[in-house]
Amino acid sequence: MTVRIILTDIEGTTSSISFVKDVLFPYAAEHLPDFIRTHRQEDDVRHLLQETAQLAESENQAVDYDDSEALIRILLQWIAEDKKATPLKTLQGMIWQAGYENGDYQAHMYADAAEYLQQWHAAGMPLYVYSSGSVAAQKLFFGHSSAGNLLPLFNGFFDTRMGAKRDAQSYRNILSQLQQEHDIQAQEVLFLSDVKEELDAAAEAGLKTCWVMRDAAIPESAQHPAVHSFADIRF
Numbered sequence: 001m002t003v004r005i006i007l008t009d010i011e012g013t014t015s016s017i018s019f020v021k022d023v024l025f026p027y028a029a030e031h032l033p034d035f036i037r038t039h040r041q042e043d044d045v046r047h048l049l050q051e052t053a054q055l056a057e058s059e060n061q062a063v064d065y066d067d068s069e070a071l072i073r074i075l076l077q078w079i080a081e082d083k084k085a086t087p088l089k090t091l092q093g094m095i096w097q098a099g100y101e102n103g104d105y106q107a108h109m110y111a112d113a114a115e116y117l118q119q120w121h122a123a124g125m126p127l128y129v130y131s132s133g134s135v136a137a138q139k140l141f142f143g144h145s146s147a148g149n150l151l152p153l154f155n156g157f158f159d160t161r162m163g164a165k166r167d168a169q170s171y172r173n174i175l176s177q178l179q180q181e182h183d184i185q186a187q188e189v190l191f192l193s194d195v196k197e198e199l200d201a202a203a204e205a206g207l208k209t210c211w212v213m214r215d216a217a218i219p220e221s222a223q224h225p226a227v228h229s230f231a232d233i234r235f
Helices: 017-039 043-058 068-081 086-101 111-122 135-143 168-181 196-204
Strands: 005-008 127-130 156-158 189-193 208-212
Touching: 017 043, 017 068, 017 086, 043 068, 043 086, 068 086, 086 135, 111 127, 127 168, 135 156, 156 168, 168 189, 168 196, 189 196, 196 208
Parallel strands: 005 127, 005 189, 127 156, 189 208
Antiparallel strands: none
């Protein structure tokens, strides 16, 4: 069945993991305490801190919502653990916005990813993103990339509000959203990722998959079609 939509991961797929680990995460960790202290009374930040307190409590990390310093400590711990917590990812996106707008950094893009995303878009292929980073952070990423503003290439963005990336139901949720916009079947959506467990979940939901293994050797018994570069993707 012909591929009619491409859904792509970001870290390790379109962009280097090191940019996120070595640039974005430290930037968020450095600026998060002052950001929380300065903005905690704003409605959107207050809501996210309430979500943080509720999530911490569900994980036996009881914390008083009014205790800003305790919330800051938990959020910094989650950054260190690379926890895929929606309130953390949303707060990080708010902090990163200032960094992008100040020109403190540009998002890394693999040259082949930028080239082929542009080619696919020009050919009329709808492109979507699914990442653990918030939708706002994803838009900042592609809007301030080393390849320029790539936002116009994409039809839409999905984050962990669809569910965890290693959960097949998340891909069913995304497919349901895509089917509201396009007359498609699951097998007509190709998901690109560098993480096998994400690809396993997408395949369980019926999507086509492609394993982007940038610097790793492709195993002979790879359970998903595997490539080193977007230039090698065939559909």
